[in-house]
Amino acid sequence: MVNQYITNPSTLCLVCSEAITNPLCPSCVSTHILHWAEDKGERIKNLCKKAINALGQQSDRLTTNSTTTCIVCHRNHSVCPFCFTEMIVTYLRNSGIKEKDIDEFKEFFNYIGIPREFIFS
Ligand SMILES: [Zn+2]
Ligand SMILES: [Zn+2]
Numbered sequence: 001m002v003n004q005y006i007t008n009p010s011t012l013c014l015v016c017s018e019a020i021t022n023p024l025c026p027s028c029v030s031t032h033i034l035h036w037a038e039d040k041g042e043r044i045k046n047l048c049k050k051a052i053n054a055l056g057q058q059s060d061r062l063t064t065n066s067t068t069t070c071i072v073c074h075r076n077h078s079v080c081p082f083c084f085t086e087m088i089v090t091y092l093r094n095s096g097i098k099e100k101d102i103d104e105f106k107e108f109f110n111y112i113g114i115p116r117e118f119i120f121s
Pocket of ligand 1: 013014015016017018079080081082083084
């Protein structure tokens, strides 16, 4: 899905092609996700870890020509936090996570600055 965009010379998100205006990189978003999963029980915690491993590595491979710097860790990245979060939600949903938990997840990310309308239902 995202692999076709391997070389991207700009500061645009490789998934949605929008400028990355909230430059939080996938691995910093992941930190928040694991924080959220912390008191959600083993199943959700493990699924989040798996999702982050799979999708985080995929996103990391796309950073080659990126000039977008993360506001937290200052690493370059090419996938905006909205798209990354949405990829995680899709993964969790496909893994059978209940809508109630997906909803809490969205609330949580709304709180750190990712509006819930950015996370497609
Ligand atoms: Zn994006
Ligand atoms: Zn970062």
